Amino acid sequence: MSRTFYVTTPIYYVNDVPHIGHAYTTLAADVLARYKKLKGYEVFFLTGTDEHGQKVEKAANTAGETPLELADRVVKRFQGLWEKLDIQYTDFIRTTQERHKNGVSHIFTKIMAQGDIYLGEYEDWYCTPCETFWTETQLMDGKCPDCNRPVDKLKEESYFFRMSKYQEQLLAHIEANPDFIQPKSRRNEIISFVKEGLRDLSVSRTSFNWGIPVPGNERHVIYVWFDALTNYITALGYPDEESAFKTYWPVDVHLIGKDILRFHAVYWPTFLMAAGLPVPKKVFAHGWWTVEGQKMSKSLQNVVEPNMLVDRYGIDAVRYFLLREVPFGLDGDFSHAALVHRINSDLANDLGNLLNRSTAMVNKYFDGVLPAPGPQTELDTAFREKTEAMVRQVDACMDELAFSKGLQAIWEVISAGNKYIDETAPWTLAKDPAKRDYLGTVMYTLLEAQRIVHLILSAFMPRTAAKALDYLGWTEPCRDEDLAWGRLAPGARIVKAEALFPRIEEKEEK
Numbered sequence: 471m472s473r474t475f476y477v478t479t480p481i482y483y484v485n486d487v488p489h490i491g492h493a494y495t496t497l498a499a500d501v502l503a504r505y506k507k508l509k510g511y512e513v514f515f516l517t518g519t520d521e522h523g524q525k526v527e528k529a530a531n532t533a534g535e536t537p538l539e540l541a542d543r544v545v546k547r548f549q550g551l552w553e554k555l556d557i558q559y560t561d562f563i564r565t566t567q568e569r570h571k572n573g574v575s576h577i578f579t580k581i582m583a584q585g586d587i588y589l590g591e592y593e594d595w596y597c598t599p600c601e602t603f604w605t606e607t608q609l610m611d612g613k614c615p616d617c618n619r620p621v622d623k624l625k626e627e628s629y630f631f632r633m634s635k636y637q638e639q640l641l642a643h644i645e646a647n648p649d650f651i652q653p654k655s656r657r658n659e660i661i662s663f664v665k666e667g668l669r670d671l672s673v674s675r676t677s678f679n680w681g682i683p684v685p686g687n688e689r690h691v692i693y694v695w696f697d698a699l700t701n702y703i704t705a706l707g708y709p710d711e712e713s714a715f716k717t718y719w720p721v722d723v724h725l726i727g728k729d730i731l732r733f734h735a736v737y738w739p740t741f742l743m744a745a746g747l748p749v750p751k752k753v754f755a756h757g758w759w760t761v762e763g764q765k766m767s768k769s770l771q772n773v774v775e776p777n778m779l780v781d782r783y784g785i786d787a788v789r790y791f792l793l794r795e796v797p798f799g800l801d802g803d804f805s806h807a808a809l810v811h812r813i814n815s816d817l818a819n820d821l822g823n824l825l826n827r828s829t830a831m832v833n834k835y836f837d838g839v840l841p842a843p844g845p846q847t848e849l850d851t852a853f854r855e856k857t858e859a860m861v862r863q864v865d866a867c868m869d870e871l872a873f874s875k876g877l878q879a880i881w882e883v884i885s886a887g888n889k890y891i892d893e894t895a896p897w898t899l900a901k902d903p904a905k906r907d908y909l910g911t912v913m914y915t916l917l918e919a920q921r922i923v924h925l926i927l928s929a930f931m932p933r934t935a936a937k938a939l940d941y942l943g944w945t946e947p948c949r950d951e952d953l954a955w956g957r958l959a960p961g962a963r964i965v966k967a968e969a970l971f972p973r974i975e976e977k978e979e980k
């Protein structure tokens with residue numbers, strides 16, 4: 471039976487245009503999906519857009535459009551950006567699609583029929599930008615504790631989800647599954663939150679109507695988070711349980727930002743428990759990007775537009791930078807200077823230079839034909855073993871979603887490769903005909919190590935890796951078994967590489 475892997479991003483609100491924060495989560499999901507494909511998994515990678523709710527309705531009013539017109543326009547911005555960033559998703563869900571609306575109505579009806587959704591009355595403080603209700607005690611100085619904006623007192627008839635009933639079951643699940651919520655610090659926050667007590671949750675609104683109607687009571691629309699979270703199963707075909715839902719649910723990992731962890735680690739699993747469905751295997755909340763030390767915001771006009779970054783620095787440089795610069799799970803700061811520094815040092819100097827030097831030498835000493843490896847010295851064996859160990863290290867890192875650590879392990883091999891050239895001094899070996907076999911070993915070892923490096927890097931930097939593999943005479947598709955040492959066939963034609971990443975003048979960048 472083939473192994474499957476299901477990864478999701480949040481579905482993004484269409485009242486905002488995409489910025490590097492959105493690109494970050496989607497990129498991480500893409501890298502993970504590509505890596506798992508390389509490892510032989512059947513992968514389902516889902517992204518999409520969250521198109522209902524008061525926030526979208528208000529933005530549409532301001533723009534003089536209907537909410538659907540707004541959504542149709544902004545969804546293209548997201549899809550266009552994903553294409554530009556080489557994001558290979560399996561499916562893109564929009565919450566205004568029929569397949570989604572049907573699934574949401576179905577699960578809502580199911581939970582209501584068993585008595586876990588009931589009609590009551592709501593009175594509380596509501597933060598419209600966050601689409602969240604707060605109790606009096608949760609407010610900070612009378613304002614929303616998440617965004618510090620003013621809140622409104624709302625009293626309305628509302629359907630409630632009996633979340634309180636699932637408190638103990640959720641807690642037991644979190645405690646029995648240490649990997650369920652990651653990173654660990656965030657898991658502890660959720661445990662304390664749940665222990666403080668779960669209240670029943672208002673899951674319908676009557677104050678606006680841009681949403682999915684409550685089945686049987688059309689005065690109410692379903693709460694936007696109930697609607698949105700359900701995308702993760704409606705995209706698979708739920709309520710048809712014989713669809714992709716059967717193959718891929720429960721999800722292997724929901725990748726999200728730390729801002730929406732509570733929705734994913736508390737609300738969503740309790741909805742699923744009530745519906746009698748398995749809960750996600752893992753929810754990973756990554757950190758927050760600021761820009762040149764400041765929070766990204768429209769009013770500060772410092773929103774970093776990924777399109778602009780790609781035009782200026784290239785897709786793969788952006789893909790590499792975002793995942794390398796900051797450990798996934800921690801907050802990070804974006805700056806042009808840091809990006810340029812990474813391009814020059816890691817990509818141009820280390821990665822590009824190693825490929826240039828080694829392919830040039832095979833051309834100089836062996837007319838561009840890869841020699842068979844001869845006898846090995848300790849230096850050769852050590853470099854080979856380091857490369858083999860890296861493959862295992864990266865695999866462990868990917869399981870922990872430690873992208874940056876995985877890239878570091880790859881770069882240790884690249885640096886070791888550059889050092890290996892200096893230590894074996896092929897130019898000296900080349901002068902002595904008796905050392906020809908050793909020279910062959912050095913060339914083979916260098917190129918084979920880079921073939922493995924670039925196979926793994928194809929998950930992170932698909933274009934660069936494809937180019938490099940071409941220079942290295944590797945024309946096969948990337949498969950897991952090809953990560954083993956010795957697959958590059960002697961006799962392969964090696965092309966002298968052009969610079970993979972031209973250096974950028976650092977002082978130009980402000």
Ligand code: ME8
Pocket residue numbers: 479480481482483484486490491492494495520698699700701725726727728729730757758759760766
């Ligand atoms: O919350 N740093 O949508 P959203 C890092 N529709 N990541 C960031 C970021 C930043 N500065 N800004 C945004 C919603 N993100 C809901 C989700 S899911 C069922 C519904 C990323 O458009 C991060 O992944 O506000 C965050 O969780 C997400 O964008 C929020 O996107």
